[in-house]
Amino acid sequence: MSQGKNIGMPLKWQYPIRYGEETEVSADVLVLGGGLAGCFAAISAARKGLKVVLVDKSCTIHSGAAGTGIDHWMGCPANPASKVTPEEYTYPPVRGGYGNVIATYIMARDSYDVLLELEKMGMKIRDTEDEFKGADFRDEKTKLLFAYDYENKHCVRIWGTGMKPALYRECKRLGVDIYERTMVTSLLTEGGKQGARVVGATAVNTRIGEFYIFKAKASVLTMATPERVWIFSSEWTGLLGLDGPPSNAGNGHAMAWRAGAEFTMMERSDHEEFGGTTGIGSIIFGSGSNFATWYPCSIVDANGKEVPWVDVEGKPISTVWERTHPALGQGFFRFSTAAGGGEGAKRGFPSLIPDLPDRIRRGEFKLPLYADLPGMSKHERRAIFGLMVGQEGKTWPVYHFYTQAGFNPDEDLLQVYELGAAPLGWRRLRYGGLVHDWDMKTNLEGLYTAGQQVFDGAGASRACSTGRWAGNRAAEYAMRADEPVVSREQVNSEKARVYAPVERSHGIDWKELEAGIAKVMQDYCGDTKTEELMNIGLKSLSEIKEAEASTICARNPHELMRTLEVLDILACCEIIIQASLARKASSRWLSFERLDYPEDDPPQWRKWVTLKLEDNEVKVGELPLDYYGSLKESYEAHRK
Amino acid sequence: MVEKAYAAPNLVTPNKPVIFDDNVCNGCNRCIEVCMSDVFMPNPEKGKPPIILYPDECFYGGCCVKECPLHDKGAIRLNWPLMQRVRWKRKETGEHFRVGMLNPPPPNTRPPA
Numbered sequence: 001m002s003q004g005k006n007i008g009m010p011l012k013w014q015y016p017i018r019y020g021e022e023t024e025v026s027a028d029v030l031v032l033g034g035g036l037a038g039c040f041a042a043i044s045a046a047r048k049g050l051k052v053v054l055v056d057k058s059c060t061i062h063s064g065a066a067g068t069g070i071d072h073w074m075g076c077p078a079n080p081a082s083k084v085t086p087e088e089y090t091y092p093p094v095r096g097g098y099g100n101v102i103a104t105y106i107m108a109r110d111s112y113d114v115l116l117e118l119e120k121m122g123m124k125i126r127d128t129e130d131e132f133k134g135a136d137f138r139d140e141k142t143k144l145l146f147a148y149d150y151e152n153k154h155c156v157r158i159w160g161t162g163m164k165p166a167l168y169r170e171c172k173r174l175g176v177d178i179y180e181r182t183m184v185t186s187l188l189t190e191g192g193k194q195g196a197r198v199v200g201a202t203a204v205n206t207r208i209g210e211f212y213i214f215k216a217k218a219s220v221l222t223m224a225t226p227e228r229v230w231i232f233s234s235e236w237t238g239l240l241g242l243d244g245p246p247s248n249a250g251n252g253h254a255m256a257w258r259a260g261a262e263f264t265m266m267e268r269s270d271h272e273e274f275g276g277t278t279g280i281g282s283i284i285f286g287s288g289s290n291f292a293t294w295y296p297c298s299i300v301d302a303n304g305k306e307v308p309w310v311d312v313e314g315k316p317i318s319t320v321w322e323r324t325h326p327a328l329g330q331g332f333f334r335f336s337t338a339a340g341g342g343e344g345a346k347r348g349f350p351s352l353i354p355d356l357p358d359r360i361r362r363g364e365f366k367l368p369l370y371a372d373l374p375g376m377s378k379h380e381r382r383a384i385f386g387l388m389v390g391q392e393g394k395t396w397p398v399y400h401f402y403t404q405a406g407f408n409p410d411e412d413l414l415q416v417y418e419l420g421a422a423p424l425g426w427r428r429l430r431y432g433g434l435v436h437d438w439d440m441k442t443n444l445e446g447l448y449t450a451g452q453q454v455f456d457g458a459g460a461s462r463a464c465s466t467g468r469w470a471g472n473r474a475a476e477y478a479m480r481a482d483e484p485v486v487s488r489e490q491v492n493s494e495k496a497r498v499y500a501p502v503e504r505s506h507g508i509d510w511k512e513l514e515a516g517i518a519k520v521m522q523d524y525c526g527d528t529k530t531e532e533l534m535n536i537g538l539k540s541l542s543e544i545k546e547a548e549a550s551t552i553c554a555r556n557p558h559e560l561m562r563t564l565e566v567l568d569i570l571a572c573c574e575i576i577i578q579a580s581l582a583r584k585a586s587s588r589w590l591s592f593e594r595l596d597y598p599e600d601d602p603p604q605w606r607k608w609v610t611l612k613l614e615d616n617e618v619k620v621g622e623l624p625l626d627y628y629g630s631l632k633e634s635y636e637a638h639r640k
Numbered sequence: 641m642v643e644k645a646y647a648a649p650n651l652v653t654p655n656k657p658v659i660f661d662d663n664v665c666n667g668c669n670r671c672i673e674v675c676m677s678d679v680f681m682p683n684p685e686k687g688k689p690p691i692i693l694y695p696d697e698c699f700y701g702g703c704c705v706k707e708c709p710l711h712d713k714g715a716i717r718l719n720w721p722l723m724q725r726v727r728w729k730r731k732e733t734g735e736h737f738r739v740g741m742l743n744p745p746p747p748n749t750r751p752p753a
Contacts (some may be wrong), residue, residue, distance in 0.1 A: 011681070011684075011691065012684065012694075013681075014682045014683075014691075016679045016682075050744065058676045058677070058678070059676060059678075061676065062674050062675075062701070062703040063674050063676055066698070067676050067701065067702075067703070068676070068701030068702065068703060130736065131753055132753075161706075181652075181678065185699060206678065207678070234696045234697075235652070235653050235696070245676050245677060245699045246677050246697055246699060247676060247677060247685050254669060282724055282726065283700065283720065284724065287722070291720060304731075307708050320651070326689065348734070368727075370728075370729060372731075374731045375731075379682050382753055385690055386750075386753040387752065387753040388715065390752035390753070391752075393701075394699065394700055394701050395704050396701075396706060397700065397701075397702035397705060397706075397718045400702075400705075400752075400753050401717075401718060401720075402726075403741065403747060403748040403750065404740045404747045405737075405741075405745075405747070406737060406744045406745030406746060406747055407728055407737070407739075407742070407748060407749060408748040411730055411731060411732065412728045412729065412730055412731065412737075413728060413729045413730075413731050414726065414728045415726055415727045415728060415729070440677070512663070545752050558678060558693075595710075615737055
């Protein structure tokens with residue numbers, strides 16, 4: 001029955017169906033989202049002896065953006081081998097100040113402690129077998145292995161496929177009550193009012209369709225930015241999810257928006273880059289590359305001619321050593337934000353020559369290109385293919401299946417794919433999220449946040465560090481907070497919304513709706529934006545919401561999950577367009593191009609534009625870029 | 641000659657993200673529990689491999705394979721779609737290879753670091 005000729009035939013749903021049946025659960029601290037940030041929030045709150053409930057749409061042992069593994073522990077200047085201080089790492093902020101300095105500093109100060117905690121939980125963080133003894137990137141005293149900048153040692157190579165299993169076991173050990181395959185659909189607020197204290201959440205089970213009402217003194221929202229906004233195809237793997245799994249659908253963004261939480265950076269998106277790293281077409285980090293997991297691998301052309309590298313100032317460099325050591329006066333390698341560069345980024349570390357495609361056209365290099373693992377030193381080759389490939393993202397199967405198929409990094413050149421750019425309008429939201437203070441608290445009482453849920457929040461070490469911080473602060477709040485009172489009226493109206501798709505028998509399905517929404521975003525909120533285009537985009541979304549989306553059908557609880565995801569993605573699209581309309585200036589740093597306001601980053605627009613709903617109307621506000629205040633003092637005052 | 645024909649909708653693509661060996665898999669359903677996208681559904685026949693209900697939602701993270709108690713015996717293996725099967729070239733000899741080719745070179749048995 002598992003495959004073969006009866007694919008496509010209707011089958012009986014193999015789980016019981018309990019649509020509409022209610023279960024009520026009370027917690028001191030309710031964690032919404034079970035990725036790295038969520039697990040750490042739950043663990044730190046549970047350590048204070050509180051009743052902690054964690055709700056996860058997927059399976060906590062492997063859920064979230066790092067559910068299948070992670071290779072780099074970025075932003076770890078507090079480790080004993082680092083030559084950079086947490087203050088130097090954080091300040092001055094990169095990308096013209098458009099970065100989350102609070103989250104960056106918490107990560108810079110705490111991520112080494114957090115890494116040691118993960119080690120205690122059973123994740124491997126150092127070269128205990130001395131396999132890499134003598135390697136340039138190894139600190140002999142701690143046996144930690146470093147990536148990118150071997151001089152300053154602020155980014156650690158880790159055995160991150162063990163991270164989620166270790167966190168899951170620790171949650172269980174501490175008695176965290178985990179609800180898996182349970183999709184949170186809304187935040188509950190006091191009196192059902194937008195902008196009021198958050199007192200819990202509603203959820204629906206994605207296999208049996210049961211309804212949950214979670215009541216909590218404090219909640220921590222730790223979900224991810226949506227993977228599927230501009231880019232969607234079910235005919236490419238993982239619904240074309242890129243770095244993150246398909247479950248990263250922006251549910252946290254949508255529910256926080258409806259509850260009245262404040263967002264920023266939602267106008268920033270980046271044109272998707274190919275470069276063999278995106279998972280469009282080829283397997284992410286499963287083809288030859290020189291980037292991230294594959295850094296600093298040499299690339300050669302079809303005749304074995306090496307493609308040159310340049311340093312941060314664009315000057316040619318000739319040795320592998322120079323790819324991993326900053327030149328005199330260049331400071332330490334900087335990652336322009338938690339996760340990757342984007343169009344406006346200044347190069348933070350060496351890379352291949354930027355005009356490679358032109359030089360290929362001129363005949364200087366012959367296609368195809370290959371990653372030259374055999375040409376790298378023994379330790380470097382083993383670290384790239386054997387440690388990093390094997391631990392990052394989807395590369396556990398890459399290591400195992402390529403070697404089974406006979407691939408040998410000592411002898412073989414792996415082909416590089418996808419040198420070209422993505423189609424027009426193919427953009428990604430990676431940075432927009434909730435505004436928060438030094439307690440990782442949002443503008444809503446009782447609602448704390450961490451990980452990718454916050455603006456500029458991506459990255460494993462950032463997620464774990466802010467998750468731990470938010471869990472502690474939420475727990476302290478819960479210890480002095482009043483009992484939560486849930487509005488029955490709010491629950492009833494959410495129940496009606498949630499189950500409507502299973503009660504219909506004729507209408508659009510989630511895939512067609514999602515593809516339609518993605519096209520609206522490509523056409524009206526794409527690489528170049530204008531007031532007129534975006535207003536048509538908003539009008540289109542609103543029409544779709546009233547017409548097609550109000551007919552959406554689901555035939556079982558799994559389809560209901562996807563359906564509710566697409567409705568949340570639609571809400572995210574509206575926030576994105578509203579935010580893009582509100583910033584009436586282009587910004588190189590935000591990869592934001594307005595044809596009607598072409599000047600890049602004029603002084604009056606060097607600020608955060610914020611958005612929230614008040615009485616269901618969009619309210620635009622602003623914050624100074626440096627609203628975080630002083631680093632050390634604020635950190636100490638809020639650490640406790 | 642085959643005489644049967646089936647009236648069925650087109651398959652979604654990709655449609656076989658993993659391949660089960662019915663002779664090895666004992667239907668323990670561990671893969672169902674660890675799938676981040678919940679692509680499987682239990683087989684109505686106990687002891688049989690799960691049904692791959694939503695192959696188009698597979699993230700190819702490999703959790704189902706890694707966590708399978710019988711994966712060493714071949715109960716389940718990941719099956720990348722054809723468009724993702726990469727090529728490589730042996731540096732010394734210039735020979736070309738591909739994931740999925742017939743008569744592949746002998747496996748490289750070195751475990752990861």
